[in-house]
Amino acid sequence: MSETQALDRERLRHLFDLRSSYNVRMGGDFTADPYPVWRELREKGTVHEGTVHKLTGYAGDAFFQGLPEPDRPHYSAFSHAALDAAYRNPEVFASSPDEVDPTSGADVYNSMLNMGGDQHRRYRALVQPSFVPARARWWITNWIEETVHALIDGFAADGRAELNVDFCAAIPVLTITGSFGISPERALDVREAMSRPMEIVEVLRPIVAARRENPQDDLISILVEAELKEEDGTTHRLSDAEIYSFALLLLLAGSGTTWKQMGITLAALLQRPDLLERVKADRSLLRPAIEEALRWMPTDPMFSRYVTRDVDFHGTHLPAGSVLHLCLGSANRDPARWDNPDEYDITRKMKASFAFGGGPHICLGMHVARAEMSAGIGALLDRLPDLRLDPDREPPRFIGMYERGVTEIPVVFG
Template identity: 45%
Template sequence: MLDEIAQLDPAMIRTLFDTSGQFRRSRSGGDYVENFHTDLRLARESGPVHVGSVEEVLGAVDPEHPLPYPEPVYSAFSFDTVNTVFRDPETYTSDAMRGTFDTFGRNILAMGGAEHARYRAVAQPVFARNMTQWWIDRWIAGITDSLLTRFERRGRADLNLEFCALLPLLTITGSFGVPMDEALRLREHIEQMISAGTERADRLAASAAAADILLPVIARRRGDPRDDLISKLISESVVDEHGTRHALTDDDVLAYARLLLTAGSGTTWRQLGITLWALLNNPDQLDAVRRDRSLVRAAVEESLRWEVTDPTFFRLTAHDTTLGGVDIPAGSRVALCLTAANHDPSRWPDPDRFDIFRRVKPHLSFASGPHVCLGMHVARAEMSVALNAILDRLPDLRWDPDAPRPVLMGLHMRAPSDLPVVFG
């Protein structure tokens, strides 16, 4: 594995995963905000629900990279209102995500009701909590070890590019049987599929290019199944709306693959970076986790609560409704500000402070209700294994004094600007 990782193109890694570069900014809507917590608090204090998008409420609309919505928009900022929306899919539907059908195929992110339940049930078992050790043994532990081996004797590293970006990417592409030498190219196509600045024709071309990589793997696994995710999906069947069970088609598998590869190679990369950024900025808490590994889970959960990498989700109202005292007409888009909900002081005292010693309570970073994140247990496993290994193998981990101190950036796709560290 070390030799294969060494063949990955460093320039391409930087292009795809440099969060501080113009490439990343333009693909995240260009609306990078270093610290928006004061504005979120003021918005939440003035009312749990506001008319307008989160960007409009915060005064953070970027004229160069606008994110237009065709429907009227309302934004929810409190824990109770956001949780209410997630747990009432009949009123607040996933139709807001139907645009993903265009590039991903018919996928569970945008499905609703019985169809969503049927198709989610196909993939749910392999992402269940009791399968995390399978993920660790098959991919996470070995990839973590190989990545750290490449730089642990060097005494310094950019953990964003050399570790955080590659661990989830190689885990999810490996689970889909994608050769390592094609992992970066597949991620490049995914970036083009989800970019706010990409024209529809280019998004469709990127989706087709991703299929060109994945279809040969699907064909090979149909004839020679392995102990991996794509083989497990291929072996499953789904019940249609008439009660008839049938095997997954190539298009079904492609839809799962595009969605899971997008989430699996993006969100955990950025969230792991946020976790390390927070601990490096709180060295007393970093030392506490190093001494007491039972705090690893608390550090991961506090990171997820404190600075979720995808701060906003969307739903569409199926009928007229009232949320947080605000009347919302049918057909409206409701923006769910997870960061504001996770900083609700009615649930977490002093919520803007990163504190691994606070009592762990359920947060909304993985959503809730029937659309709760399918891969949340795998993401937690990746971050926990990574943090334990880093603390084992990179002693006296600290910021590189010769590099500018990184900041957290992004109103969408939030992440550290970089992670330059020294150790040993």
């Protein structure tokens, strides 16, 4: 049995089931459909005072980017036009309220996630070449393909499987940790320690030291060898603290989103057997199936921006220092941009959505995520004949507030 097949399934469920204590702080216990409420809010007005979760009717507290920030006024935007305007104006709608010193310590908040302007552009440029579409084959060959088939090998003979946690969740975490030289048996340790960054630093420390001595074909080596150009024209190699902050951000993003989006896409197809058969027969339909799922139900339906100066925005005055929450989920179903936006329709003309955000901070790993979903779903269709939902098990349900996903995806095949 490979290390991939031997992953502890109970730990996977603890770390990747949205209903678990590990994920509930992002609203993983929210089980209602938020889209009717978001539609009503969008129809009543573009911008509303309050947070997305409170406006939606979620009773608890929910932690996410821009939250909780109890001492700041909060506003939420729900239309495509409003989000487009905010993403196009990062000087007024900033990703962080504070300046970032990337050398001050290893922390995801010291990474390019919270940088703005020229600083963000310079740091992002160091790793951007590894995440462009032309590099998708590098990711697939080195990490994704082997992981996908090893996971399928673990249940292909059983005639049944649970795909959300046992398959979808494992692929991204093994892909991103593998690209850092972290072994599969340590991958779940790293994921579990995301709220304790210094534990992850201790895992990374010997890898970074080894790559400084002997670079390899992986992401840590790219960070070790990268040269950052300063504003005065001088260049320098990244410090260990800068590399750790980069790595923490990439580990958090790389292991925490794609699995949910892959599960959403699989559930949408499995709930429509005729459509699943069409995609199986014509693999050119797999890309629009994935893109439509991204629009129809993005796994992270909200991100936030900090308002840097007083501004009148789509009929609402936003004071400096307030937080504007951008409801991607609502904007992606705005009828001003899409006809019949609540329908999952893979034949519609593809238009760019906000599934991966927008503006300078648009998701760095979006092309890797697409490669993971395409490789994973394609392999399932190749290797599991007559794949269908298990009629004797509860069908998947879409749940979650700030991290949307599905419950179990029980399937039978053969």
